[in-house]
Amino acid sequence: MQSSFYGAKVFANILLAATVVATLFLTLQFRGKLLTSENEGPAGYSANSTYGHELISSENSYECINPYSQPGFIWMETRNTTDNTTWVPFYSGLLDEQFSQIWDTKGEPVDKIVDDTRYFPNKFPPNDLLKNAPTQWFQLLRQYKKMRDAVSTEKSTGRKTGYTKIIRELEKQLYWLQNRSLLVVGDSADGTLISHLCNSLAADLDYEPTNGLDETSIGTCNIREWNLTITHWQLGCVGYNCSSSAVETPESIDQKWDRYFIPTSDSVVGQNGASPDLVIFQSGLWSEQFFVNRYREYVNRKIIDYSRTLNFNELVLYTRLLRRTISKLRDLYGYQVPILYRTVTLKNTVHQDIAALNLDSAARYACRELDIEIIDFGWLVRGYYSFYSDDVNIDEGPLSALWANMVFWYLFRSQGGVEVRGDLVRMPDMDMTNVGAWDMCHDTFMKDLKIRS
Structure with missing residues (x-):
């Protein structure tokens, strides 16, 4: 009985780890780019985070674009989850994607796909579209909270989560x-x-x-x-x-x-x-x-x-x-x-x-x-x-x-802070x-x- 209980706890921890890793993988896909500059953030800040948009080095040259005032649509994976929910703005030219990037056309002409009455599956929109979506700060905060809570149980359970490094990277992005x-x-x-x-x-x-x-x-x-x-x-x-x-x-x-x-x-x-x-x-x-x-x-x-x-x-x-x-x-x-x-x-x-x-x-x-x-x-x-x-x-x-x-x-x-078309142009200064x-x-x-x- 005790062995079964222990096995169930091990399975639950494996399931939690798999869920977090999968969500982070989707977050990485959703962000589309990595942080590439180490010129912003607090002491010890590293821009090698995989949870945000690209941080572009800029003097005072950037566009003033509000993604939430652009035409677009609310992307949600399912109606019962908040993961990956975001507003996806339609910037110029971003809807001119080939149908083959979204559906498997199997060599059929595009006009036949358009005229077809088939159901179009709710797959992820093209990366060129998603990478322009604004940063999902709320989802990043949720991931941070879940990982912090999991790490806090390491002493009592005696099992390592492996989240410490990821938590540090999230802190470098959420510090502001x-x-x-x-x-x-x-x-x-x-x-x-x-x-x-x-x-x-x-x-x-x-x-x-x-x-x-x-x-x-x-x-x-x-x-x-x-x-x-x-x-x-x-x-x-x-x-x-x-x-x-x-x-x-x-x-x-x-x-x-x-x-x-x-x-x-x-x-x-x-x-x-x-x-x-x-x-x-x-x-x-x-x-x-x-x-x-x-x-x-x-x-x-x-x-x-x-x-x-x-x-x-x-x-x-x-x-x-x-x-x-x-x-x-x-x-x-x-x-x-x-x-x-x-x-x-x-x-x-x-x-x-x-x-x-x-x-x-x-x-x-x-x-x-x-x-x-x-x-x-x-x-x-x-x-x-x-x-x-x-x-x-x-x-x-x-x-x-x-x-x-x-x-x-x-x-x-x-x-x-400045974000332009999904790119973090400048991070806030804590001072x-x-x-x-x-x-x-x-x-x-x-x-x-x-x-x-």
Whole structure:
């Protein structure tokens, strides 16, 4: 009996090792290139890592390209795994691949393949396409966590994992996350995505309602291995309390700000020692609730109508409230802190999204006028309704992994990191604050935003 138990444990360890090695092999395939420069990183940094894109030595010459604003598609190996999930941008010329690189044509003419009704298998897209995908920071963090946990059991089990060298290489690529701080100001949709990220990394996660309701709360996630902190201020709507009968005295944005968030603002400090390294802000679901509830009361209806188009005055009020909230963020932390606006949170039923889309258009206008860049996650995942866990929240899986990778891409950039077409042109400097780092490509990205809005 004891022998069988021991054999099962040995088999489990072999299976774990095989799984990790296979995943790393796929990661290497996905990255497509090796790091080739030893001019960046902390003391002892070696660029011989096999887990990232190519690090190109560059003075000040590089393109400002945001992969998440390019046309593309969400690549996922299966819908039940986060491994290798990424946004694959369609850069110029990358779709002109021969069919033989994707399918075995067996000598048949290309036009016959196109006209055929056969099922096209979900194989890896061509390497020329995948190597241009942005770095999968979230998957790298997960691999690091799994290997660290496995190594920590070596003393008790007496068996070597062989992961020590790989862990050191991962640390050389992920070092820039040390002591970073991200502030997310939004609603429960943001909180759910943060929870998925932190649960996947076994991080410390804590949420506390501030007014007895979920509408306003403060959450903190700390990824211990890097002292990376994600703070969530669940603001609710940017007007008064969005649920008219939820509390006896509705609170305005000013009251919420002064009562709940200002007292905790000093704890949201990143590498620069004075402020978060990046702020992501949005107000969609609760603000939508604010307007539909007011209309329901005005027409004396019992049923909330999400299919009504918001009127001009409602959109004007919304943009003014957005301005006020963004001004509060800038007054609190200064103009040098990068702020992103996350776009629309769509429900899992299309016919109820009219008001949300109205607010999204108004928010894009406000961001254009206020010089605020946009993280377009909500727009990239539109239509993926079967990946929701309820009416508004995305389930843990490929889409939550995509959100995490997007957030880390912007955080990487805010600290001076530059990634162009999948190549890591420059790594962040640990002594560098975010002053000026964001501005390197800001004007270019804002110009693109004005064209697309």
